[in-house]
Amino acid sequence: MRTTLDLNEALLEKAMKASGETTKTAVIHKALTDLVRKNRSLKILDYAGKVDLPINLNKLRGRV
Numbered sequence: 578m579r580t581t582l583d584l585n586e587a588l589l590e591k592a593m594k595a596s597g598e599t600t601k602t603a604v605i606h607k608a609l610t611d612l613v614r615k616n617r618s619l620k621i622l623d624y625a626g627k628v629d630l631p632i633n634l635n636k637l638r639g640r641v
Contacts, residue, residue, distance in 0.1 A: 582605075589601060598604040635641050 584601075589604065592608065593599070593601070593604045596604050596607050598607055633641070
């Protein structure tokens, strides 16, 4: 899909250097993918303390 964007060139160049991507399209795809992945990962934290798992960590780690 083609889209016209008004991007900060200096920021885009910094992103290309930081990511190692060689095209503007690739760096934008990488940034969008990373954003989605990060947000999915953060949503896991919403379950902290809410899920009761019957797991014995000492047994799993071979301490028992």
